[in-house]
């Protein structure tokens with residue numbers, strides 16, 4: 618989202634991931650243009666979180682490659698904003714909302730770091746974006762589920778990432794907040810490349826440029842002859858399993 622650094626292009630080629638001997642993703646090809654907003658939908662256990670973790674550099678594929686602007690994810694960590702699916706807090710952990718968001722400004726380094734004025738300004742702006750400025754000093758153990766999710770979203774946004782990876786960001790949010798979240802993501806597209814996993818097909822269909830269905834993820838194909846022009850992502854459920862199917866959103870197709 619930085620004006621200095623443009624959004625990042627993302628390319629996965631032949632990516633396979635297994636947990637032990639159990640395959641979770643097989644031979645996934647995925648290309649995101651810089652600034653694109655793409656949603657992953659699909660059943661529980663389909664492999665959405667696995668795919669996002671591979672893109673975030675938290676999991677290494679057993680085969681294939683992931684490139685963000687031509688570089689492996691570990692070289693781009695400082696430019697990636699990641700919202701994990703769930704994050705459990707110890708309610709007694711002595712951190713405020715503000716502290717958690719500020720973690721998103723820390724750069725990996727052996728040196729101790731202090732927040733600069735620009736960091737504090739960014740934290741405040743990120744909190745305002747997610748409607749949490751009024752709770753900045755609240756201990757994280759005293760937040761509701763939705764407030765915690767907003768805090769983590771602010772942490773993902775605060776470093777102005779050029780690649781934003783969000784795993785079910787609407788978890789715990791009320792319907793109005795969910796709609797607001799996706800409007801926010803839509804407004805960030807272009808400045809950042811955004812990959813979001815969601816079970817809210819209708820909501821993402823209104824905002825995402827492309828919707829990919831991750832179904833058991835045994836193989837993947839996008840931008841191929843299998844591409845659907847249906848306006849109903851559920852229509853894809855009857856298609857061949859074991860693939861990522863693509864649904865182009867007619868409303869947002871350039």
Ligand SMILES: Nc1ncnc2c1ncn2[C@@H]1O[C@H](COP(=O)(O)OP(=O)(O)OP(=O)(O)O)[C@@H](O)[C@H]1O
Nearest residue numbers: 636641659660661662663664665666667668702831
């Ligand atoms: N740490 C792990 N160890 C072993 N198996 C795992 C692990 N994490 C995920 N899996 C398995 O990998 C497969 C894909 O899981 P993943 O979490 O990526 O699916 P998902 O599409 O995100 O599901 P959901 O919609 O329920 O969040 C599932 O079969 C799951 O059981």
